[in-house]
Amino acid sequence: MKVHIDEVNCSGHGRCAKYAPNVFRLNDEDGYNADRGQTIEVPAGEEANAKLGVKSCPERAITIVED
Numbered sequence: 001m002k003v004h005i006d007e008v009n010c011s012g013h014g015r016c017a018k019y020a021p022n023v024f025r026l027n028d029e030d031g032y033n034a035d036r037g038q039t040i041e042v043p044a045g046e047e048a049n050a051k052l053g054v055k056s057c058p059e060r061a062i063t064i065v066e067d
């Protein structure tokens with residue numbers, strides 16, 4: 001499973017990392033998702049947390065990328 005973080009829509013709320021800290025990393029300086037604009041691999045066993053993170057994003061900035 002992969003997820004894409006939209007570079008424009010991510011507004012730095014940080015909720016994704018709260019729900020899935022092993023999937024989403026925040027940029028320490030501004031609190032935005034550190035992988036904005038990128039597609040990242042979800043670690044095995046973290047799929048459910050990743051989906052919670054996707055739902056938690058108020059900007060709908062994260063989308064699940066089907067393999």
Ligand code: SF4
Nearest residue numbers: 010011013014016057
């Ligand atoms: S919850 Fe959404 S807007 Fe907030 S840091 Fe994560 S991806 Fe960005």
